[in-house]
Amino acid sequence: TELAQAQAGVEQAQAAAEEARHRLDLLGVDPAHHTHEITVRAPISGKVLEIAVAPGEYRTDLAVPLMTIADLSTVWVSSQVPESSIRFIEVGEPIEIELAAFPGELFHGRVRRIADTVDVQTRTVKVQAELDNRAGRLRPEMFGSIRHTHGSRSWPAVPVSAVVRGDSESWVYVEREPGEFERVAVACGEVRGGWVPVVRGLKAGERVVSQGAVLLAGS
The missing domain is CATH 2.40.30.170 (Efflux pump adaptor protein, beta barrel domain)
Structure with a gap:
């Protein structure tokens, strides 16, 4: 009926007015003392990285950012x-x-x-x-x-060919006596320039088999 339609129109107008008041509250504007200029305050201190609005542009969508601000301190x-x-x-x-x-x-x-x-x-x-x-x-x-830089230290390095890699571990052959070699499990770092640092299992100065270590593994 016409009365129901009129009541629905009033409710819609009231809802629109309430939404408008909410937007003004977000902007810190008092409807009783409205001016043409509105100050939009940044939520944080920082630098303006991007401006997405031009002078004179009309915006109604509060979800669209006007600018991007970041604290770069x-x-x-x-x-x-x-x-x-x-x-x-x-x-x-x-x-x-x-x-x-x-x-x-x-x-x-x-x-x-x-x-x-x-x-x-x-x-x-x-x-x-x-x-x-x-x-x-x-x-x-x-x-x-x-x-x-924290806790930096030096490790002995060996040629990549000195390290034999198995399914679950890596090892080198250390010379204990002339012609006698011992298999020693090692933990290695990142290969650089054909050399690999041994972070565990080998002492500085120990002699290892650098060529043919794989042949010893199969013997």
Whole structure:
């Protein structure tokens, strides 16, 4: 009936008015003292990274951002650490970072997060470090390299050919007497330049078979 339609129209108008008042509340505007200028305050302190509105543009959708603001006083750096080296990384340890934008200059930070999973494609683990950026020199998406410095130490290194790899372990043959060799289980690091560091099982100065170790394994 006409009365029901009129009542429905009133309810719709009241709902629209309530929504308008809610929007004004979000903007901090008092309807009783409305002016043409509205001050939109940022929820945080920081830098404006992107502006998505132009002067004079009319916006009604409160879900669409006007600009992007970020606090860059502290920035995060992400790195992909090989699975074989993740055991050397600890939360809280210091790191050194060299950025392509500042060659030869080192920035210092600390490890804050280590991912709980391994990337199945790259076999790496994501590590995130935190850096002080109060000077404002570091920007999002910069590229660089990270060196972990905490607890660094030296290990003996052997040629890759000296390491025999089995199904569940790796080993080398250590010379105990001239012509006598002992099989010693070892844990190895990442191969670099044809050499592999032995992080467990071998002492500095010990002589190992560097050629033909596989033949000894089959004897």
